[in-house]
Amino acid sequence: MAGAPRPLVLGLGNPILGDDAIGWHIARALAAEVDPDAVEVDCLALGGLALMERLSGYRHALLLDAVVSGAPPGTVFSLPAANLGARLSGHTACAHDLGLTAALDLGRTLGLALPQRLWLVGVEARPQFEFGERLSDEVAHALPRALDAARAWLRG
Amino acid sequence: MRRVTIDPMTRLEGHGRIEIFLDEAGEVANAYLQVPELRGFERFCVGRPVEEMPVLTNRICGVCPEAHHMAAAKAADAVYGVTPPPAARKLRELLYSAFFFADHTTHFFILGGPDFILGPDAPVAERNILGVIRKVGADIGGKVIQARKYGHTTVEILGGRKVHPCTAVPGGMTKALREAERVEIERMGRWAVEFARFALDLFHDRVLGNPEYRDMILGDAYSHRTYSMGLVDDRNRVNFYDGQVRIVGPDGAEHGRYGAGDYREWIAERVEPWSYLKFPYLKKVGWQGFRDGADSGIYMATPLARLNVADAMATPLAQAEYERFFATLGKPAHSRLAIHWARLIELLYAAERWLELALDADITSPDVRVLPQTEPSEGVGLVEAPRGTLIHHYRTDARGLLTMVNLVVGTTNNNAAMSLSIAKAARALIKPGVDIAEGLLNRIEMAYRAYDPCLGCATHALPGRVPLQVTVRDASGAPLRVLRG
Numbered sequence: 001m002a003g004a005p006r007p008l009v010l011g012l013g014n015p016i017l018g019d020d021a022i023g024w025h026i027a028r029a030l031a032a033e034v035d036p037d038a039v040e041v042d043c044l045a046l047g048g049l050a051l052m053e054r055l056s057g058y059r060h061a062l063l064l065d066a067v068v069s070g071a072p073p074g075t076v077f078s079l080p081a082a083n084l085g086a087r088l089s090g091h092t093a094c095a096h097d098l099g100l101t102a103a104l105d106l107g108r109t110l111g112l113a114l115p116q117r118l119w120l121v122g123v124e125a126r127p128q129f130e131f132g133e134r135l136s137d138e139v140a141h142a143l144p145r146a147l148d149a150a151r152a153w154l155r156g
Numbered sequence: 157m158r159r160v161t162i163d164p165m166t167r168l169e170g171h172g173r174i175e176i177f178l179d180e181a182g183e184v185a186n187a188y189l190q191v192p193e194l195r196g197f198e199r200f201c202v203g204r205p206v207e208e209m210p211v212l213t214n215r216i217c218g219v220c221p222e223a224h225h226m227a228a229a230k231a232a233d234a235v236y237g238v239t240p241p242p243a244a245r246k247l248r249e250l251l252y253s254a255f256f257f258a259d260h261t262t263h264f265f266i267l268g269g270p271d272f273i274l275g276p277d278a279p280v281a282e283r284n285i286l287g288v289i290r291k292v293g294a295d296i297g298g299k300v301i302q303a304r305k306y307g308h309t310t311v312e313i314l315g316g317r318k319v320h321p322c323t324a325v326p327g328g329m330t331k332a333l334r335e336a337e338r339v340e341i342e343r344m345g346r347w348a349v350e351f352a353r354f355a356l357d358l359f360h361d362r363v364l365g366n367p368e369y370r371d372m373i374l375g376d377a378y379s380h381r382t383y384s385m386g387l388v389d390d391r392n393r394v395n396f397y398d399g400q401v402r403i404v405g406p407d408g409a410e411h412g413r414y415g416a417g418d419y420r421e422w423i424a425e426r427v428e429p430w431s432y433l434k435f436p437y438l439k440k441v442g443w444q445g446f447r448d449g450a451d452s453g454i455y456m457a458t459p460l461a462r463l464n465v466a467d468a469m470a471t472p473l474a475q476a477e478y479e480r481f482f483a484t485l486g487k488p489a490h491s492r493l494a495i496h497w498a499r500l501i502e503l504l505y506a507a508e509r510w511l512e513l514a515l516d517a518d519i520t521s522p523d524v525r526v527l528p529q530t531e532p533s534e535g536v537g538l539v540e541a542p543r544g545t546l547i548h549h550y551r552t553d554a555r556g557l558l559t560m561v562n563l564v565v566g567t568t569n570n571n572a573a574m575s576l577s578i579a580k581a582a583r584a585l586i587k588p589g590v591d592i593a594e595g596l597l598n599r600i601e602m603a604y605r606a607y608d609p610c611l612g613c614a615t616h617a618l619p620g621r622v623p624l625q626v627t628v629r630d631a632s633g634a635p636l637r638v639l640r641g
Binding site: 014015016017045046049050053102105106107109110112130131132 | 196197199200212215221262266284285286289294297298301304305319320
């Protein structure tokens with residue numbers, strides 16, 4: 001990997017919207033223990049198009065985020081981001097952004113250098129609509145497991 | 157009464173949806189868009205120092221943090237009774253123009269435009285930016301990404317960070333603009349003006365040049381005669397950052413005008429038992445239910461509304477297009493699909509204003525902050541967000557700690573007007589005895605997409621998409637049919 005760009009680790013979500021902040025928590029914990037010359041760790045409160053633009057220029061990237069899939073809150077997922085793709089086409093009620101898969105398709109169509117290896121470590125969140133800086137107990141307890149999954153990806 | 161529900165299945169499940177109520181005869185009685193509402197932000201803020209608000213409020217949602225940043229900074233100015241120096245005011249407006257440029261570009265090319273460039277009946281898998289690229293050429297995709305990049309880079313230079321700026325503070329800005337940075341912003345501004353002209357050429361060629369779409373935009377199908385609201389400068393020209401709010405009636409006559417501090421005299425909020433959302437309306441006209449007309453207090457606050465309330469645009473190229481717009485549509489214009497055209501005129505204005513401010517003699521002045529001297533108390537900050545008039549109202553104790561926060565966000569202004577548009581689209585498609593067609597989704601999306609409602613999408617958990625679901629319910633509330641996008 002000599003000369004290859006550093007992998008990017010991105011904590012996603014809204015840092016003041018309860019469990020939506022879990023990606024930021026994992027990213028901060030990881031940033032405290034990795035060599036910044038070897039891994040770039042950052043946080044982003046955006047998705048879709050802006051996320052795709054942020055990923056441009058990296059060969060390897062890890063997304064850390066809250067997931068809402070119906071699994072019990074606190075469940076940790078570690079999977080290729082492409083596995084999320086099935087839900088990302090069709091009608092959308094969101095009038096102001098693309099889903100990530102559509103955004104990645106756009107970026108690739110335009111010839112942007114997007115990660116060949118894009119992975120997600122996610123934690124099932126408790127759906128929440130109240131602003132606040134506290135994680136639910138289930139999600140807070142999942143933090144060490146999510147951190148292990150992120151470390152495993154960095155070693156791989 | 158039967159009920160049709162279009163429900164996004166995401167983190168906000170059960171909160172953001174479209175509901176269509178049918179009467180006993182099976183005709184559409186009413187329809188409502190329920191925009192997801194994140195609660196408790198006001199409570200979250202109480203007890204914090206007011207100067208944190210410009211940074212804190214841009215976390216409300218990932219779509220328009222710059223708008224919250226500006227409204228919060230202006231409210232904090234008012235709380236401390238300070239007027240930022242001219243250079244600070246211009247830096248804020250420059251940042252804000254670049255933000256508007258990137259935001260309007262995204263809406264037209266990624267979301268609203270594909271309905272017209274590919275056609276409203278094109279399959280949903282094609283009605284997107286990739287479909288636009290296939291039809292118009294890959295060059296357009298690169299330009300859109302470049303436009304966003306220039307907008308975000310300008311925000312970053314002035315605001316300290318991309319998208320979530322942090323430099324506007326009570327009394328001005330935390331940093332001045334260096335000459336080398338100004339040169340870079342000027343270069344990007346020149347490009348932005350050319351891009352906006354290209355966008356309008358494309359609109360004239362592909363949309364207005366197509367008789368079918370032209371009829372759709374000029375016709376009555378998506379038209380409502382409501383009041384319009386928007387910010388104007390002292391010569392009644394469109395301004396996004398500062399001025400007075402002007403309201404005109406369905407006939408174009410001025411209903412009234414107010415400064416930020418008086419918003420409560422003009423806007424009241426209707427609460428409906430079936431919705432957790434509020435419906436703002438004009439207090440002096442009154443609430444007459446979900447209908448349009450001069451005696452109904454429903455108004456819109458959109459790019460079209462801003463053009464309707466203004467006498468002119470403040471920049472020359474946008475002014476020429478503004479004249480063409482009203483010569484075609486008549487003034488005020490009421491077709492909701494014309495919001496797309498109005499948005500592109502604002503795109504051109506934002507680009508021209510960006511360049512104008514980059515060339516302003518004050519812009520690199522080091523004098524960018526007045527330190528607050530007086531005891532803080534109460535203040536209102538008001539700007540135009542891309543999606544409508546945005547109001548932040550704060551009250552603090554003598555130490556500047558917040559005791560009350562009230563926000564009226566852009567999209568909320570249009571709740572009632574969007575409901576009218578959705579009902580009209582649904583009425584054309586849902587008839588007694590006729591099966592509800594898949595086409596319902598397309599036409600309803602077009603009806604509310606014109607308003608560019610903010611659903612706070614960017615803050616959601618992955619997979620980060622808000623699919624539509626239509627549930628048709630019978631009189632007892634039991635689902636009869638489910639349509640998924």
